[in-house]
Amino acid sequence: MQLDLQLGQAIKGNVEISERNLMLVFQVNCPSCLSRALPMLMRLKEENKGFNFFALxxxxxxxxxxxxxxTKALIEQGELTLHSKRxxxxxxxxxxxxxxxxxxxMDWFMPTIASSELAESIYNVFDKERLSQTVMNSIKAHLAQRLLPMSQMGRTFLNNGFQGTPTWVYFDKDLRxxxxxxxxxxxxWVQALLDK
Incomplete structure (x- = not known):
């Protein structure tokens, strides 16, 4: 299976894909990401030379x-957000x-204008002459309700169908x-996987 990797703004360091990569996908408002997953990623990095470790x-x-x-405030000043702070x-x-x-x-995010253009293009597929204005308004509202949250999601997260965070992905230089x-x-368990 191929990883659809859409990298956005670099927050710390540079990410260069190598032969063996372990990526942690996290959210800053995810307590278990910050209390368990990120520390484990850093420990694995210390103990495994020749691998590329990074967080998305x-x-x-x-x-x-x-x-x-x-994310920048977390990495540079250690500032926590709502759930992580609690x-x-x-x-x-x-x-x-x-x-x-x-x-x-950062994951890459679709510009807001692109999501509204997408909703408009889907809306324009419907035959407005055969459907009542009430039905068309309902379709437009439904599209906005469904597409807006999807347009705000990170593209790597959405395009790969990840379930939540933390998500871990071990992949090669060809993004397999x-x-x-x-x-x-x-x-x-993770170390045994890397040792193979």
Missing amino acids: STAFEDFNLNNAKS YFAQLGLQKLPYEVDVPVV IIQSWFGHKEIE
Whole structure:
């Protein structure tokens, strides 16, 4: 299976695809991404030379929090967003308790104008002369309701049909997926995969 990788703004370091790559797809407003997944990615990086490790910040919800501005603040100042802030506050922490030492890049997002053009082009397919204005208004409202959230999602996240975050993708230089999974696995399981 081929990975559809759509890289956007670089937040920290540069991402260069190599022979063996492990990508963590995360959201800044995902407590388990920040408390378990990112630290594990960094530990794997320390213990595995010859691999390319990086994190892709994406959004499939909470678009006002999961964005480039919040990702930059997290990486540069350790600033946490709503759910992540609540989680770390329970541990007595106000900021991310570690420095992220892997490259971090944003997923690519469709410009808002492109999503409205898409909705308009779909709307224009309908035969407006045969349908009542009430039906056409309903179609337009439904398109806006369905397409707007999809247009705000990160393209790598959406195009690959990922289930949520954290999502891990192990792939080669030709973007062939060797293994991918949603959620958490024990580090020993991941290490065994990388050792193959």
